[in-house]
Each structure stands twice: as C-alpha cells, then as structure tokens.
Amino acid sequence: xxxxxxxxxxxxxxxxxxxxxxxxxxxxxxxxxxxxxxxxxxxxxxxxxxxxxxxxxxxxxxxxxxxxxxxxxxxxxxxxxxxxxxxxxxxxxxxxxxxxxxxxxxxxxxxxxxxxxxxxxxxxxxxxxxxxxxxxxxxxxxxxxxxxxxxxxxxxxxxxxxxxxxxxxxxxxxxxxxxxxxxxxxxxxxxxxxxxxxxxxxxxxxxxxxxxxxxxxxxxxxxxxxxxxxxxxxxxxxxxxxxxxxxxxxxxxxxxxxxxxxxxx
Amino acid sequence: xxxxxxxxxxxxxxxxxxxxxxxxxxxxxxxxxxxxxxxxxxxxxxxxxxxxxxxxxxxxxxxxxxxxxxxxxxxxxxxxxxxxxxxxxxxxxxxxxxxxxxxxxxxxxxxxxxxxxxxxxxxxxxxxxxxxxxxxxxxxxxxxxxxxxxxxxxxxxxxxxxxxxxxxxxxxxxxxxxxxxxxxxxxxxxxxxxxxxxxxxxxxxxxxxxxxxxxxxxxxxxxxxxxxxxxxxxxxxxxxxxxxxxxxxxxxxxxxxxxxxxxxxxxxxxxxxxxxxxxxxxxxxxxxxxxxxxxxxxxxxxxxxxxxxxxxxxxxxxxxxxxxxxxxxxxxxxxxxxxxxxxxxxxxxxxxxxxxxxxxxxxxxxxxxxxxxxxxxxxxxxxxxxxxxxxxxxxxxxxxx
Numbered sequence: 001x002x003x004x005x006x007x008x009x010x011x012x013x014x015x016x017x018x019x020x021x022x023x024x025x026x027x028x029x030x031x032x033x034x035x036x037x038x039x040x041x042x043x044x045x046x047x048x049x050x051x052x053x054x055x056x057x058x059x060x061x062x063x064x065x066x067x068x069x070x071x072x073x074x075x076x077x078x079x080x081x082x083x084x085x086x087x088x089x090x091x092x093x094x095x096x097x098x099x100x101x102x103x104x105x106x107x108x109x110x111x112x113x114x115x116x117x118x119x120x121x122x123x124x125x126x127x128x129x130x131x132x133x134x135x136x137x138x139x140x141x142x143x144x145x146x147x148x149x150x151x152x153x154x155x156x157x158x159x160x161x162x163x164x165x166x167x168x169x170x171x172x173x174x175x176x177x178x179x180x181x182x183x184x185x186x187x188x189x190x191x192x193x194x195x196x197x198x199x200x201x202x203x204x205x206x207x208x209x210x211x212x213x214x215x216x217x218x219x220x221x222x223x224x225x226x227x228x229x230x231x232x233x234x235x236x237x238x239x240x241x242x243x244x245x246x247x248x249x250x251x252x253x254x255x256x257x258x259x260x261x262x263x264x265x
Numbered sequence: 266x267x268x269x270x271x272x273x274x275x276x277x278x279x280x281x282x283x284x285x286x287x288x289x290x291x292x293x294x295x296x297x298x299x300x301x302x303x304x305x306x307x308x309x310x311x312x313x314x315x316x317x318x319x320x321x322x323x324x325x326x327x328x329x330x331x332x333x334x335x336x337x338x339x340x341x342x343x344x345x346x347x348x349x350x351x352x353x354x355x356x357x358x359x360x361x362x363x364x365x366x367x368x369x370x371x372x373x374x375x376x377x378x379x380x381x382x383x384x385x386x387x388x389x390x391x392x393x394x395x396x397x398x399x400x401x402x403x404x405x406x407x408x409x410x411x412x413x414x415x416x417x418x419x420x421x422x423x424x425x426x427x428x429x430x431x432x433x434x435x436x437x438x439x440x441x442x443x444x445x446x447x448x449x450x451x452x453x454x455x456x457x458x459x460x461x462x463x464x465x466x467x468x469x470x471x472x473x474x475x476x477x478x479x480x481x482x483x484x485x486x487x488x489x490x491x492x493x494x495x496x497x498x499x500x501x502x503x504x505x506x507x508x509x510x511x512x513x514x515x516x517x518x519x520x521x522x523x524x525x526x527x528x529x530x531x532x533x534x535x536x537x538x539x540x541x542x543x544x545x546x547x548x549x550x551x552x553x554x555x556x557x558x559x560x561x562x563x564x565x566x567x568x569x570x571x572x573x574x575x576x577x578x579x580x581x582x583x584x585x586x587x588x589x590x591x592x593x594x595x596x597x598x599x600x601x602x603x604x605x606x607x608x609x610x611x612x613x614x615x616x617x618x619x620x621x622x623x624x625x626x627x628x629x630x631x632x633x634x635x636x637x638x639x640x641x642x643x644x645x646x647x648x649x650x651x652x653x654x655x656x657x658x659x660x661x662x663x664x665x666x
Contacts, residue, residue, distance in 0.1 A: 001444035051524070078521075087402060094374075098381040101459045106305075113464030114525040114649055117370065118403055118424035123650025126521040132533060134517035135652065136432060137425040139403035147421045154439035175390050176377070179397040208361070208419070208445070254408075255417050256361075 004207065006156040006163075007200040009075070010191035011240065012068030014061055015039055015231065016184040016224070020068055025241035028234070034220065039185040046128030054111050055124060056090040057185055062121035062168040063128060065187035070129075070164060073191035074199055077129035080164040080191065081155055084122045084137045085148025087229040088180065090115055091172030121168065133161075144169070145188070145233045146252035149260070152192050153206055160194045167230040183227035188237065202240055202264040209259040213251040236260050266544045268511040269438060269497045271658065272448075273350040275341060276602040278491035278589040279313035283344035288606050291614035292634050296588050298475040298487050298618075305378075306462045310471040313489025313590025314457060315340075323409070330409040332373035332400035333456040338409060341454070341492030351414055351450055354496055358447040365420035366437040367407040368429030368453035370594030370648075372422070373400035375458035406454055418446050424594065426648030427558075429453055430493065431597025431656055435515045437497050452494035453598030461488055461593060468525060470562050476591070478559035478584035479566050479630050480619040486560045489590020493598035495605070510605045513641065513657045514545025520651025527565055531572030533653045534558075534645065538576055541643060541655035547664045549577045552657070553639040554613045554631075556600045558647045559584020560591050569645065570626035583631045587618035597646035597654060604642040604658045613637045640664075 013024040017034040026032035041060035044052055045067055055063075062084065070077045088094075093115050100108050114120070119137040126135060134155075140147035145167040152165040168187035172180050196203065214235040216222040225234045235248040239262040252258045275283060279297030280290035290297065298311040306312075321340050323331040342348045355363050380395040399405050403422040411420040419440060423432045430453025437449035465471050465488060472485035497512065518540065520533035527534070542549060555577070558569055561584070573582065585603050586592075592599050607614060615634040622630035641659030 002442065004443055004445065054524075087404070094377075097460055097464075098378055101305075101378050101463060102381040102384075106459065106463050108460075108463050108467050110464075110467045110525070113460070113467050116460060116464065117426045117649050119426055119648070119650040119652055120524070122425065122519070122652065123524050126519040126651055127523070130521045132519050132521050132536060134435070135425075135519050136423065136436060136517075137652075138436075139407075139422045139424055140420065141398060141402055141404040141408065144404075147419070150419060151421065151436055151439070154436075154443050154445075158439045158442040175384060175388075176397070179391060179395060180402075253411070253420055256419070 002157045003205060004153040004157055005205045006153050006192035007196050008190055008202050008204055009193050009199045010069035010073030012065035012189035014064045015186040024237060028238040028241040041185055044128065047124060051124060051127060056093050056115055057170040058090045058168060059121045059124045061170055061185045061187035062166050063125060065168060065189035066125060066164060066166045069189035069191050075162060075191060078131045080131060081133045081161045082125065082131065082135040082164045083148050083152045085144040085167040087139060087141050087144045087169050089118050089120065091170060091176060095173050095176055140253060142229045142232065143252040144229045146250045146258040149206060150258060156192050156194050162193045165190045165192060167233060169229045186228035186230040188230050188233045202262050205261040207259050209249055209257050210255065211249050211257060213257050214248045266514060268500050268513050269441060270500050271510045271512055271605055272496045272498050273347055274495040274602045274605050275345040275347040276493035276599050277315060277341035277344055278592060278599055279315055279489055280588045284606060288610060290588055291585065292612065294615040294617045294634055296475055296617040298590055303457050305459055308462055308466055308471065309473050311475045311487045312457060313487060315490055327409065327412055329396055329399045330405060332376045334373040334406060334454055335409045337456050337490060337492045338406060338454045342494060347494055350496060354448045355414060360415055361417045362447045363416050364418045364437060364440050364446040364449045365407050365411045365416060366423065366433040366449055366451045367410055368423045368433045368594050368598055369403055369406045370424060370426050370429055370455050371458050371461055372403045372405050374460055376400040378459050410450060425652040426650055427593050427596055428646045428648040428652040428654045429594035429597060430599065431601065431646035431654035434512060434656055435517055438515060441497065441499055449497040450494065451497055453595035454492040455592055455594040456490040472561060475618045476561035476587055477618045478561040478586055478616055479622050479626060479628060481621045481623045483561045483563060483566060485562055487590040489592040491589060491592035491595040491599045493595060493602045508660055510608050510658055513659045513663060514541040516540030516655040518653045522651050525649050527568040527647060529568055531568040533651055534569055534572035534647055535575055537653035537655040538572065541657045545657040547641055547657065551641050551664050552580055552643045553637060554607055554642045555580050555582040556604050556644040557582050557584040558645040559586055561586060567626065570628055574627050579629045581613050581629050581631050583614060583616035585614055587616050600644045601656055604644045607642055608639050608658060608660065611636055611639055
C-alpha cells in the first residue's frame with residue numbers, strides 16, 4: 001500500500017461572502033464573520049482578452065481559486081499537474097443551449113459549444129498558465145471534491161508529482177435550478193506536494209470510510225457546506241485554518257466517504 | 266509504470282455489438298456509419314448510431330438511471346459475458362476493492378434537451394419525471410455502473426471531452442498502484458445528443474458523408490456513439506500467461522494552446538506519445554501499430570501526423586473512426602479495446618472509408634486489414650481544451666522484439 005498522502009502548500013477559496021483563503025480562514029476560526037453576499041467572481045487572470053471574454057462563471061470560479069493557491073505555494077503553475085473536479089459545467093451556458101435546441105432554429109454558437117464541455121476550466125487554465133502537464137477532469141456529483149482529492153493524492157503519492165486540485169461549481173438558472181439547486185458559485189483549490197518543505201502548511205492523509213460525514217453545528221456554515229458540491233471541502237478547510245492536528249470525514253459517494261487527517265506540525 | 270492486466274474487455278458501437286461483431290467489421294474495413302436519422306437533428310451528415318438502444322431500457326431495479334447513455338452502457342456490459350467477469354472480479358476482491366472509472370463527454374444530457382421540449386407552458390418548469398442526477402450529470406454513468414454491480418469502492422466519471430475514455434486508464438492505474446483497490450472497471454460511454462450534433466455543426470466540422478480520416482478528401486467528422494469497458498488488475502504470478510494483454514504505458518498532456526483547435530505542430534500530442542512510450546519502457550520501433558485519434562478534420566489529422574512522424578519512422582497506423590464514427594468521450598475506451606483486439610488477433614485494422622491517404626501527411630496508413638505479429642500497440646485520444654492521452658498496450662516482453 002502506498003499511503004494517500006500529500007503536503008499542502010497553497011490554498012485558494014472563493015465563495016459567497018468569502019474572499020480568498022486568509023479571509024475564509026478567519027471566518028472559519030470565528031476571527032471574522034461572514035457577510036451574506038453573493039460570490040464576486042473576478043475576471044480570469046492570465047488569459048488573452050479574446051479568451052477572457054468567452055469565459056463564464058464556472059471558469060472564473062475555478063481560475064480564481066487556482067491562481068490564489070498556486071501564488072501561495074510559490075510554485076510555477078506551468079510545472080503543476082492538475083485535477084479539476086466539479087459536479088457540473090456552466091449552467092447558464094447549458095440553459096441557453098437547451099433553449100436554442102428546443103426552439104424552431106436549433107443553431108447554437110461555437111463559443112457556447114466549446115464552453116459546454118466539462119473540461120472548459122481545465123482548458124482555459126492550461127492556456128492561462130502554459131501548463132502542458134497532465135490534467136484530469138472529474139465528476140462525482142456531490143462527492144466531486146472528495147473524488148478530486150483522492151485522485152490528486154493518488155497522483156502525488158504514486159507519481160511523486162506536485163499537483164493542483166481545483167474544485168468548483170456554479171448555480172444553474174431556472175428551470176434547471178429546481179432540479180439541481182446549487183445556491184451560488186464556490187471554488188476551492190489546494191497545491192499538494194509529495195514532500196514536506198518549508199512551504200508546507202500541513203500534511204494531509206486520506207482513506208475511505210463508512211463513517212458519517214462531518215457536519216457543522218453552526219447553521220450558517222452547514223447551509224453553506226450543503227449549498228455547493230465544492231463547499232463540501234469546508235470541514236477540511238476549517239481543520240486547516242485551526243492549525244492543529246485533526247480529522248474530518250467528507251461526503252463522497254453513496255455508502256462511502258473520505259476520511260481526512262490534517263497535521264500541521 | 267508497472268504493467269496492468271487487461272483481464273476482460275468488450276465494446277459496442279455502430280460497427281457491432283460485442284467483440285466478434287466489432288472484429289468482423291474491422292477485419293472487413295466495414296463502416297457502420299449511415300445518414301443521420303437521429304430524432305430532432307435535421308443535419309446533412311452521417312452518424313454512427315447504435316441500433317436498438319430505444320428498445321433496451323435500463324433494468325427495472327435501476328429505472329432512475331434510465332436514459333440513452335445508461336441504456337447503451339447496460340447493452341454493452343452484457344455482451345461477451347463482461348458483466349459476469351466483473352462479478353467474478355468482485356468475488357475475488359470484494360465490493361469495496363473494485364473501483365469504477367468511466368469516461369463520458371455528455372452522459373445523459375439528451376434527457377435535459379428533451380425535457381426542455383416539454384416545459385410547462387405557464388411556469389417554464391421542467392417535467393416532474395426529469396431526474397438530473399441520474400441522467401444528465403456526468404457522474405450518472407459511473408453511478409449507474411457502481412450501482413449495477415453493487416460496488417462500494419471509489420467511483421468517478423472522467424469528463425475531459427474526447428480524451429475521457431482514455432484518461433480513465435490513468436486514474437485507474439494510479440488508484441490500483443496506491444493499493445486502495447485490487448481491480449478497476451474502466452470504460453467510456455457517449456451517446457448521440459443534439460448538443461454535440463449541433464455543436465460540431467456550429468464549428469463546421471461535420472462531414473456531409475461518412476468521415477474519411479487522413480484522406481486527401483477528408484472533410485470533417487462523423488459523430489458516433491459507443492460503450493466500451495475493461496477490467497484492469499495488477500499483474501501477478503497467478504496471471505502468468507505471457508500472451509495476456511497488458512496496459513504498458515500511459516502519457517497525458519495538455520496543449521495549453523486553444524479551446525477547440527489542436528496545437529498546429531501537435532506538440533501536446535507528441536508529449537503524450539513520448540510519455541506513454543517512456544512509461545512503458547519502449548522505443549518507438551517497438552510499436553507495431555498506432556490507432557490514431559484521426560477525427561478526419563483537416564487540421565486535427567495534420568497536427569496528429571506531425572506529432573507522429575516526429576517520433577516514429579514509418580509505423581503502420583489507421584484511424585478506426587471511419588468504421589465507428591467519432592464516439593467522443595467513449596472513443597478512448599473503444600479504441601483501447603480495438604488495440605486489445607488487434608493484439609489478441611494479431612491484426613492491423615484498416616482505416617475504413619479512406620481510399621487515398623493524404624501524401625502530405627507522410628504516414629504509413631493502412632488501407633486493407635492484415636495479419637501482423639504485434640507485440641505492442643499505441644492508441645491516441647485528444648480532445649477539446651487541448652487534452653491529450655496516449656495508451657500503450659502489449660504483451661509481456663513487448664520491448665524484446
């Protein structure tokens with residue numbers, strides 16, 4: 001057995017009332033309160049203007065979190081393998097495609113089509129950072145963050161490759177929102193390295209479990225955790241923000257969850 | 266990398282249901298493409314539609330997963346006794362020790378397209394019977410396969426456009442290597458839907474007739490649908506058969522160039538092939554056949570040819586998309602199975618529909634299927650967003666030839 005282990009070197013977070021990792025860490029440790037506000041998605045850095053104009057919220061959420069985590073790690077983004085994990089793609093874009101396809105003139109635009117692929121954020125990220133390394137794009141519905149973490153740590157442990165994990169989802173407009181009620185955009189990113197270094201924030205180990213997933217006693221945090229598949233990472237982020245050794249269980253699949261040990265020492 | 270055993274595999278596409286029919290079509294270079302008759306698609310193009318999906322609903326106990334994509338998955342899993350082989354693997358290892366890694370580009374989004382045609386006239390609401398999670402969502406495929414076999418281990422859908430069905434081998438390999446699982450059910454399933462048909466139409470990439478990869482007259486793709494599956498296990502002494510087919514190497518890269526056009530020099534493709542050879546410990550001359558991505562668009566085939574000729578000094582190659590159509594997220598898995606069939610039957614499949622390979626591309630393009638002593642085969646899969654994956658399959662000692 002190769003332990004599923006990595007060393008966290010960078011964190012990025014964007015979400016409703018959460019602006020970056022330092023602010024999110026303050027909120028999670030009750031040093032700051034979260035204001036009820038919609039997620040503010042910045043224009044994606046690093047892209048040529050033609051590409052930047054074509055990006056929708058899902059790409060913006062992913063790239064914002066990814067850029068923050070990589071900057072904190074001090075690594076060159078172009079050298080990192082990447083794992084992108086999301087339940088869905090660009091909801092507004094897909095709504096527009098479906099409306100067009102159901103109309104008398106079902107001609108969709110090329111940009112709408114290439115933005116509809118699940119790996120659009122991965123494609124734009126590689127263009128923005130010139131990263132030519134392997135990039136994997138996953139989906140496990142509400143367990144997408146855990147699936148991405150498992151895949152990233154397998155890559156780190158087995159191949160000894162420093163890996164960027166990015167998990168994100170954005171809301172669908174109605175009528176799809178009713179079928180998939182994601183509240184608002186949320187993105188989280190971790191830079192995971194195979195060895196401990198002076199940039200290490202914490203060691204992380206994971207294994208499968210059938211224990212129940214951690215839930216917050218705080219109603220606001222718990223609602224936020226359940227509001228977006230990427231926000232299922234919040235218990236891990238809280239453990240990291242607290243800066244002491246702890247373990248949490250994250251939502252993953254029916255009957256199977258992911259146990260996470262965080263050790264900042 | 267440590268080689269992995271491809272203990273069982275199967276495929277279903279317009280070229281045939283199951284391995285025998287697929288092999289028969291490949292041996293005869295027979296194409297399953299036909300004029301597009303997919304409901305709602307008024308397009309002047311050919312498609313590789315699998316007949317009979319409409320009449321083969323998902324098993325009643327998994328009815329919530331019923332959609333075209335999962336129907337094709339079920340139809341394909343029940344060919345060649347594949348489902349029985351998976352159950353045997355579960356018996357050997359346990360339900361928690363078998364992982365599921367499924368590639369798909371669009372999963373069951375056809376269900377959402379159809380639901381939008383049935384919106385409530387007053388409220389705009391989707392019909393009450395629409396189930397997003399088990400049809401449209403990319404995970405619906407892996408979730409269906411996991412539920413179908415009653416598995417309790419890791420499961421994931423890989424959705425990186427047209428490399429998805431190849432990338433699953435990489436994810437499964439890493440998870441097997443950690444020891445978290447002992448076997449992996451890998452595969453790719455994609456089915457016809459209006460988003461891809463009208464999407465590729467918007468890019469002016471649909472060929473009016475059956476696609477002709479690498480032909481001087483190639484003029485675009487034909488979209489197909491397929492499901493292909495394999496069981497991967499770690500190599501062990503109990504599988505001492507040297508003729509067993511093994512996954513020997515994997516290469517993964519990104520173009521970092523453009524969302525829907527390949528790098529013109531095929532740089533990312535070249536990196537993926539180089540890495541696949543290196544991880545297999547093989548030289549280019551050890552490869553006896555290359556199953557090309559070969560979608561039949563002028564620029565894709567040109568870029569892949571540049572990448573191939575920069576690494577290989579004349580290797581027999583073909584794209585089997587003339588027979589199957591471009592099956593998008595399933596293509597990598599389908600062509601992995603075709604590579605395994607080529608090794609098992611010592612046969613190089615011709616590129617159906619191609620009659621005059623473009624001399625400017627400089628390939629040893631195979632026009633008639635033929636027998637050949639094959640030790641190792643490489644298969645390419647590339648996709649939108651500049652995602653590339655190359656797989657090397659072979660027999661034990663493939664490099665000694």
